[in-house]
Amino acid sequence: xxxxxxxxxxxxxxxxxxxxxxxxxxxxxxxxxxxxxxxxxxxxxxxxxxxxxxxxxxxxxxxxx
Numbered sequence: 001x002x003x004x005x006x007x008x009x010x011x012x013x014x015x016x017x018x019x020x021x022x023x024x025x026x027x028x029x030x031x032x033x034x035x036x037x038x039x040x041x042x043x044x045x046x047x048x049x050x051x052x053x054x055x056x057x058x059x060x061x062x063x064x065x
Contacts, residue, residue: 001026006034008046 002025007018021038029037032050039046 004034006038008035008038010046 003022004025005020005022007020010016010019021042023034023037023041025034032048035046035048035050039048
């Protein structure tokens with residue numbers, strides 16, 4: 001496992017700020033997995049829009065390195 005820092009814009013309609021989160025990165029995780037981990041472990045009020053993660057369109061497959 002690797003620890004990473006991830007910044008997420010929190011706000012509405014251009015009014016907000018970048019908030020930094022420390023998370024554990026497991027092998028094979030993609031960006032959507034990281035957002036869901038932050039949502040589950042640190043910020044239950046975090047919301048995001050995402051597709052089905054069925055691997056058909058690739059919108060959730062941004063890899064992390």
